[in-house]
Amino acid sequence: MISSKATSAARACARTSRVMQQQQRRLLATVVSSSSLFPGEPSSPHVVTSQIPGPKSKELSDRIGTFQENRTHGFVVDYAKSQGNWIADADGNVLLDMFAQIASIAIGYNNPDLLALAKTDEFITATMNRAALGSFPPTNWQELVETSFGTVKPDGLNNIFTAMCGSCANENAFKASFMAYRARERGEKAEFTPEEMSSCMKNQSPGSPDLSILSFTSAFHGRLFGSLSATRSKAIHKLDIPSFNWPVVEWPDVKYPFAQNSRENAEAEKVALAAVEEAIVSSKKTGSSYGPVAALIVEPIQSEGGDNHASPAFFQGLRDVTKKHGVFMIVDEVQTGVGATGAFWAHSKWNLTSPPDFVTFSKKMQAAGFYHNIETRPSLPYRNYNTWMGDPARTLQARQIIRTIQDHNLIQKTDKVGNYIYEKLFDLIENGAGRGKIEKLRGENAGTFLAFDGRTAKVRDQLIMEMRKLGVHMGGCGDKALRLRPMLVFEQKHADIFLDKLETALGQL
Amino acid sequence: MISSKATSAARACARTSRVMQQQQRRLLATVVSSSSLFPGEPSSPHVVTSQIPGPKSKELSDRIGTFQENRTHGFVVDYAKSQGNWIADADGNVLLDMFAQIASIAIGYNNPDLLALAKTDEFITATMNRAALGSFPPTNWQELVETSFGTVKPDGLNNIFTAMCGSCANENAFKASFMAYRARERGEKAEFTPEEMSSCMKNQSPGSPDLSILSFTSAFHGRLFGSLSATRSKAIHKLDIPSFNWPVVEWPDVKYPFAQNSRENAEAEKVALAAVEEAIVSSKKTGSSYGPVAALIVEPIQSEGGDNHASPAFFQGLRDVTKKHGVFMIVDEVQTGVGATGAFWAHSKWNLTSPPDFVTFSKKMQAAGFYHNIETRPSLPYRNYNTWMGDPARTLQARQIIRTIQDHNLIQKTDKVGNYIYEKLFDLIENGAGRGKIEKLRGENAGTFLAFDGRTAKVRDQLIMEMRKLGVHMGGCGDKALRLRPMLVFEQKHADIFLDKLETALGQL
Numbered sequence A, B: 001m002i003s004s005k006a007t008s009a010a011r012a013c014a015r016t017s018r019v020m021q022q023q024q025r026r027l028l029a030t031v032v033s034s035s036s037l038f039p040g041e042p043s044s045p046h047v048v049t050s051q052i053p054g055p056k057s058k059e060l061s062d063r064i065g066t067f068q069e070n071r072t073h074g075f076v077v078d079y080a081k082s083q084g085n086w087i088a089d090a091d092g093n094v095l096l097d098m099f100a101q102i103a104s105i106a107i108g109y110n111n112p113d114l115l116a117l118a119k120t121d122e123f124i125t126a127t128m129n130r131a132a133l134g135s136f137p138p139t140n141w142q143e144l145v146e147t148s149f150g151t152v153k154p155d156g157l158n159n160i161f162t163a164m165c166g167s168c169a170n171e172n173a174f175k176a177s178f179m180a181y182r183a184r185e186r187g188e189k190a191e192f193t194p195e196e197m198s199s200c201m202k203n204q205s206p207g208s209p210d211l212s213i214l215s216f217t218s219a220f221h222g223r224l225f226g227s228l229s230a231t232r233s234k235a236i237h238k239l240d241i242p243s244f245n246w247p248v249v250e251w252p253d254v255k256y257p258f259a260q261n262s263r264e265n266a267e268a269e270k271v272a273l274a275a276v277e278e279a280i281v282s283s284k285k286t287g288s289s290y291g292p293v294a295a296l297i298v299e300p301i302q303s304e305g306g307d308n309h310a311s312p313a314f315f316q317g318l319r320d321v322t323k324k325h326g327v328f329m330i331v332d333e334v335q336t337g338v339g340a341t342g343a344f345w346a347h348s349k350w351n352l353t354s355p356p357d358f359v360t361f362s363k364k365m366q367a368a369g370f371y372h373n374i375e376t377r378p379s380l381p382y383r384n385y386n387t388w389m390g391d392p393a394r395t396l397q398a399r400q401i402i403r404t405i406q407d408h409n410l411i412q413k414t415d416k417v418g419n420y421i422y423e424k425l426f427d428l429i430e431n432g433a434g435r436g437k438i439e440k441l442r443g444e445n446a447g448t449f450l451a452f453d454g455r456t457a458k459v460r461d462q463l464i465m466e467m468r469k470l471g472v473h474m475g476g477c478g479d480k481a482l483r484l485r486p487m488l489v490f491e492q493k494h495a496d497i498f499l500d501k502l503e504t505a506l507g508q509l
Helices: A002-029 A055-064 A112-118 A121-128 A141-147 A166-186 A194-202 A225-230 A259-283 A312-324 A346-350 A392-407 A410-431 A457-469 A492-508 B002-029 B055-064 B112-118 B121-128 B141-147 B166-186 B194-202 B225-230 B259-283 B312-324 B346-350 B392-407 B410-431 B457-469 B492-508
Strands: A086-088 A094-097 A159-163 A212-216 A293-298 A328-332 A358-361 A368-372 A438-442 A451-454 A475-477 A481-483 B086-088 B094-097 B159-163 B212-216 B293-298 B328-332 B358-361 B368-372 B438-442 B451-454 B475-477 B481-483
Touching: A055 B141, A094 A492, A112 A392, A112 B121, A121 A392, A121 B112, A121 B392, A141 A392, A141 B055, A159 A166, A166 A225, A166 A293, A166 A328, A166 A358, A166 A368, A166 B166, A212 A225, A212 A259, A225 B225, A259 A293, A259 A312, A293 A312, A312 A328, A312 A346, A392 A410, A392 B121, A410 A438, A410 A492, A451 A457, A457 A475, A457 A481, A457 A492, B094 B492, B112 B392, B121 B392, B141 B392, B159 B166, B166 B225, B166 B293, B166 B328, B166 B358, B166 B368, B212 B225, B212 B259, B259 B293, B259 B312, B293 B312, B312 B328, B312 B346, B392 B410, B410 B438, B410 B492, B451 B457, B457 B475, B457 B481, B457 B492
Parallel strands: A212 A293, A293 A328, A328 A358, B212 B293, B293 B328, B328 B358
Antiparallel strands: A086 A094, A159 A368, A358 A368, A438 A451, A451 A481, A475 A481, B086 B094, B159 B368, B358 B368, B438 B451, B451 B481, B475 B481
16 A cells, blocks of 8 residues: 555656656747758658568668678668658658667768768778778877767776777676776786786686676677677577677666656665676676676667666666776766767766776768777787777768867767657557557657667557658667657657657558 | 608799799789879878987876876877878878787778768768667668678678677687577577576576687787687786686697798698697587587687797688587687788688688778678677677778779789798898798788798897888888788889888897
């Protein structure tokens, strides 16, 4: 009885707070700028084939299928004709793109700033004379890094390791964690023992130590051998691939909408935090089935795994427990980074009392790598090294993306558009066409990084196909989630098209 | 006595054969074209600082050091001013580049064909609208792949997986091997068991099976967690990084010059082949300390590990023993591929009775991936997948590199220039300034993919620094090898500069 009363009071309180937040947001929404980066953009979808992929997409996909996997194809794209938020396909369909190459296009197709960059001598030199950056950096590398990645470095992290993709970024952060972990164990005496030197050549301990990375259920951190060992999204990603015996902890079993379930969610987060501590502590005991946890890796919002959220308090708890036990904390911002959550870095909203040890990025940055600190720079050169060590051309592109974001205030705008969509979706699910068909809205105060579930996986899949027919291109994630991953140039007018089509599609289910 | 006589007879025979080969080569060398791709190239080095790195390089490197590892820097490069075979540094030094960004520049700095490509709409569209290729390929993808990678596909391999770097290429080939290995074990019934589905989410067998990759001592296959487990080049690459317990076999203990020691080398190769078979067979027995070998990976010439060679017969033996035991054979052509050995693919010189299962590439292709067959395409979509799945812009670049190579007959020319250098180096070591200082020349009939050892590591390191002061930029590998990795536009006139400077440098040691 008491528990039920308390729950009901908490819900009432959450409702009141929600109404106030709604009012605030509506006020803010009125100042969303109406100026567009793409004045010539289409004003509505243009669908000319009864199915997408249409016949030309299918034919081109079949031809690709003669030499390469094509069962994963959505449709074949005419990138030259795509513009801003609109993706054009091989058949002449033009769709509102809310998937953006799996969340990796930041500022729109054929953004004029980027097209101009491509024609500069600086870009042409960089792209056609690719440096082995670790050994022969270009004369502009220091200035380029400082005016690109340097302008958006997370608080407290002054070092950067540049890489080629998100999986590589995570794996190199793992390597840096392991090296720093062992360096701390060695203490002042930084030298390797002869036994370490010889055993590592046989892939055996102590040179190849039995250390581990801790990750969460439904996490996604990439698909190479180290990153895949930390990935727990779907069996199809992992089946038949040998894996490190690294530990896993259950992601907090939270309920959505998040704020309306804050009390239960806080409890669920406590359970998960306790499990994290237990996993770390037990990893260091003799007889543990896996080696000591050197680092924990976590996404601010579990993206591929279904858009699973947790509160800032949870992440603060993770920082506290990792600090307490000498475990490095890696924040994987490959999908959440670069603005879509309404902040450049999603983790900046946590207001941690001390920064994470690593922040990894890729996707919308178009360049990959991780931020870290001098403490986690390897003790000797060539320990974390490869031929390209990143890409100066993609760094120039990242710099322009960051500049365009700043020049046009795109993060603030994304925040506001996100709030606008959240409100509308909330109503649609509670009282509108979504009722009983879609549920579990998430992403309140997370910019346009929004998601909801289909009631079943089938409903979700049908909805994606219906939306496509209506001219809106979307992507799923997890078992039955539909995720919104528009670009940072997604405005209220685009949101209105999306919401209108969604209502129609839901009516047709 | 008999053995000694036989050895002496074999040597005499090898000498006669060598003289004939020399005559042939001299004949061929006269037809080396004298036309240059870079008519405005410097005709000699231009060294203006007493040390390289000079003061400006050092200053720029120090600045980079504030946010990133800089102890690995050779010098800081002015790529805009570099041209053809000549690399310009921050201080105004212009060096003959025989290292080529760790063997990754194919057709010269600021090659006019590539600069023209960079300005095309096709390239600009591709680079500034990066596709998630596995799901939304561009309309020109089929045509692009067929006119690029497709024109140089190794015999018998009709499928291609595109990736971002050499390590990723190897790791994805490992993944494809493991999946195909398990698929064959499953037979017709291709479905996963519920136990496999659930155990893989915990990184445990049978879903995450205990399978292995077999590699050789001193092999280098990359530095991510899977590829690093197959890499055995140097302890510094591996220390403190957890590793799969995968088996290793000794690289044949051959002697150089290779042809002059063909009999002993054939014996050494037999020993290694027997060890390979033993490792494979024992891996499948219960109680083996590592899981069954699913694939063997091998470089045609072990490059990072010291330019270690073996004969075509050895590789044919590897193909036979892997076929016999159902083990996939991965040929890692990341460094040997794209022409430098005097063939587009080094392994094509082996004349294997059946093709390898995988050929991986990166570096000089500027795009990465692997060739394979339909047998090793995963059973279901999304099993070997990631966001970018390669890069259409880098594929356009690869296409132009391949076309320029073909248009200018660069592989044939490289073969001839390589033979020319080999002869000269042979004389230099046997009878000239190299005697007692450098030794173990390798790369006969391997284009410009040449190497020799310093008598000691110190001699090698001094020689690299002396050569740099004289205006020739070179790289080491292994413990004491100096490797030649010029571009495919390296002509006899460049070779003469190199040989002249080498003689001088050796005289100064």
